[in-house]
Amino acid sequence: MDRGVKGAGEGAAADGAFIELDGVEKVFDVLRRTGFLRRERRQVRAVDSLSFTVARGEMVGYIGPNGAGKSTTIKMLTGILTPSGGRLRVAGIDPSRERTRLAQRIGVVFGQRTTLWWDLPLIDSYRLMHRMYRIPDARYRENLDRCVELLELGALLDVPVRQLSLGQRMRGDIAAALLHDPEVLYLDEPTIGLDVVSKAKVREFLRDLNAERGTTVLLTTHDLQDIEQLCSRVMVIDHGRLMYDGALAGLHEVGDSERTLVVDLERELPPIEAPPARVVRVEGPRQWLAFPASGSAAPLVARIAAEYPLVDLSVREPDIEAVIAKMLRSLGDTGDRKDAAPRPPSERAVS
């Protein structure tokens, strides 16, 4: 485990580790145009001495600011990219050396891209995967039926993928990643752009999958509720290094982040007094109270309900970027990564 990693070790299990990274590095050589015919070669260290283990059956959130190295890690875990250094194993397999063998055991969902055939009806993509992965017929039918039922895909099977809504397409992609019974599922932004109902469906499905089949899940997301509802462990990466490894509550503590309780009272009243919560905004009978995100909202709600004429209330979570930025600041890092910006077209990878 990295030196200086806050919360290191919580939730990690070295015994029976299913995913293992030991001092993994990925350095990209990049050519940057500096004049009409001039090119300057520079190196981008996307992943830097990264070490962690994930036990079989764990569901782990993998988060960090833009350009932190999350996608590069996932690409190395699938064998798409070869590490520049260190040791990496998934199910005992070196992904970049045995990518085809590993493909039988992993599933990948990229929220921003589809692995489905755009012009074909959904069911035809599944039939092609049946052949590509050489899934035994009975197993294919069983997995397809299960996914169709739980992800509510029945009415969509004959619809060309290009005609599906984002939420429908995402559910279609998740099913596609699971037809061959992978032991580990990498999910990159699986709820991005989905409405509240679709998000809830996807999360419920993933929870059941993990509970019933023991599928190991590594989840990259910008939605804190994905982590909150699915992962008992979260890893934060920045500048390619592991900065935090532990429970979400611990992450809130390190970053000192706050949730907001929005309270509707029967009438306009002076600011509510309920320390440690503090009123940060008042608009007529509505008041906003900030309180530590690491604690439970229940005692605060009970107290306000007992002492004030309450009509309605809701709790708002801090957004994930704010939590990460606060945590990194508390570790003396601004989280402001200079090479995090999208690469300009004049730069091109040469390895």
Ligand SMILES: Nc1ncnc2c1ncn2[C@@H]1O[C@H](COP(=O)(O)OP(=O)(O)OP(=O)(O)O)[C@@H](O)[C@H]1O
């Ligand atoms: N093929 C490549 N060639 C050169 N540099 C790359 C390449 N892929 C990624 N990088 C650089 O490596 C760093 C990490 O990128 P990566 O895509 O892994 O970040 P990320 O955490 O997934 O970010 P985001 O949340 O924005 O998707 C960035 O500085 C990025 O510009």
